[in-house]
Amino acid sequence: MAQIATAYRDEAPIAAHLESQPLFRGMAPELRATFIQAAQMQTLSKGSILFLQDDESEWFYLILSGWVKLFTETMDGDEAVIDMVSNGHLIGDSAILEDGIHSFGAAAVEPVTAIRLPSSLLKQAITDDHKTALAMLGSLSRHRKRQSREIESLTLQNASQRIGCFLLRLCNPDVPMPLTLTLPYDKSLIAARLGMKSETFSRALNKLRTETTLAIKGSVVTISDLDELSGYVCSACSNEFPCRDLHS
Template sequence: MRNQPLPEMLRTVPMFAALGAELLKQLAAMAEVSEVAAGAELCRQGALPEYLHILLAGQITLSGTAPDGAAAVVDILSPPGHFVLAAVLTQLPYLMTAQALTAVQLLRLDAAALRGLLAREPALALSMLQNQALDCRAMVRQVRDLKLRSAAQRLGCYLLAQVTDPLAHSAEFRLPFEKGLLAGRLGCRQENLSRAFAVLRTVGVETSGTRVWLHDIPRLQNYAAPDELADSMRETASGEAAQMVSRSGSSAA
């Protein structure tokens, strides 16, 4: 992907996939590709945003720090994740610090130039609005799960989300990162995560290090009760957004 022309690279990003060729060229003029080593800090809580970051390869952590210095992982992003759109659009300080969990490849779009283009291009504004709405929806779901689901149920939903075959009755995979980070991602302490895995053993979940076996997916689904409606609505919303952007671009032409 590194040798792709920038407009083609931008086309692979879901946020920009429905945009016209001319608009992609304008975005490319404010974009640059950056490759960063594992452990590097990409943006810091409290700083004003200079770029919209789009993750092309690798993984990053988003973490928050309290006034007393206590820190917690809020999310772990994989491609094609972006961060942090709300701060870029509002010109407000970052609420989280982003750090490269692995070596990463990023697209960085100049924040000020992007806001200027948004003011002139309704197709881009619609796409950004839709993506920000989906970001908000994902955060609401995370907060709701923290209040309504136990740690074991949240873990069960996460494990089920790693299964690629919707008809599978069993599955085997590796966790994409260590269990300490997974605990932060699920909003619990590592000892609580260990207890959650112990609970899930009763519904057919087996682990060894980062390797996971789901021996009875229907039973795990019955226990964890994943929110299938929200997932299907997100896919529908994404499709509708692409159609809206396409129509907007056609009208502007």
């Protein structure tokens, strides 16, 4: 098992990152300072485990850079990827509302920078401070909306449309065409994230290429017409492009 490479303290950037989060922004300065003092900045190597399913919750994390895989294990031992998260996402915080046990695991799929904070401190803050409790409820609500949108995608969109939707979320609509982007992580992980087997992903990707002007070479994607791609994708969705990302 890969280990955390480095853990260190530097309160200035930690404070700035925490203050950018809705969960901490509304806290009294004295309470927020307690989190800043207890926080640790970390660098994690590829493959590092942040926590495993059914582990007791000791820490929760704010991801600053890199990608983290959230996963569960099926009864027969297979791994199911439930999400891929990157900068700006809090993970592991909801475990304090689930008897202090993580309901999923988290692992770095590339080098990651994160801030870790004690779960016990968050539990105490929610108990003692109603603003923190309300902020936590708001975070859970945003996560629920994001999950609902994922369920809608799995239910209403075909495999090619789900891949197209994934690509659209990586796009900046204000960038002049053609737009070139690099897939953020391995295609096998993208397939797992979208609820597909690798062979299904390959077939759906080929179909997307033939039905749009999308060009893909390795991990590089070129989009010459965003309106065409969004029209193909969003016809089976209740949202219109660009849809606002809902961070958990």
